[in-house]
Amino acid sequence: MKKFLFGLFVTTLMMACQSQEELKLKQYYIDGQALYKTHCENCHQVDGKGLAGLYPPINGSDFLKKNKNRIICGIRNGLSDTIVVNGKTYHQPMPANKQLQGIDVAEITTYIYNEWGGETTITDVKAVKKILDTCEK
Numbered sequence: 681m682k683k684f685l686f687g688l689f690v691t692t693l694m695m696a697c698q699s700q701e702e703l704k705l706k707q708y709y710i711d712g713q714a715l716y717k718t719h720c721e722n723c724h725q726v727d728g729k730g731l732a733g734l735y736p737p738i739n740g741s742d743f744l745k746k747n748k749n750r751i752i753c754g755i756r757n758g759l760s761d762t763i764v765v766n767g768k769t770y771h772q773p774m775p776a777n778k779q780l781q782g783i784d785v786a787e788i789t790t791y792i793y794n795e796w797g798g799e800t801t802i803t804d805v806k807a808v809k810k811i812l813d814t815c816e817k
């Protein structure tokens with residue numbers, strides 16, 4: 681019986697931890713979605729598919745999966761190179777959002793990578809701050 685109770689205790693504890701992680705993910709996702717609406721949706725659209733020829737898709741983008749650090753930097757500092765997304769070349773500049781804090785960038789990144797990048801985890805603010813410190817300005 682003692683063993684059983686201990687097992688139950690451990691299981692409950694593990695579930696509590698897991699649901700805290702899940703809650704945090706939900707919070708990041710919801711905040712990220714709101715920030716996306718304000719700062720990104722005009723160009724990349726609500727479904728993330730972009731605008732033909734002008735603004736690249738995030739939804740279904742091959743660039744997204746291969747260039748996470750560059751995108752994190754781009755959300756804060758803008759992107760002005762020529763990039764190739766799904767075989768198509770884009771060369772319009774994407775504007776910077778210098779006012780965004782590390783937590784905002786982390787939430788936006790979590791949102792777009794969970795929605796369209798196949799991820800099911802948080803891109804944590806600590807990791808994002810480290811990456812932001814390495815960006816070319």
Ligand code: HEC
Nearest residue numbers: 719720723736737738741743744759761763770771772774
């Ligand atoms: C004024 C329109 C505009 C806004 C607003 C904008 N972008 Fe972009 N975005 C672009 C353009 C144009 C490119 C291509 C840049 C280049 O060629 O260097 C791009 C590229 C990207 C890419 C890499 C290519 C891809 O589609 O995978 C991602 C990811 C991205 N933007 C996400 C965002 C996010 C997140 C926001 C909001 C914080 C945002 N963009 C705001 C126009 C915009």
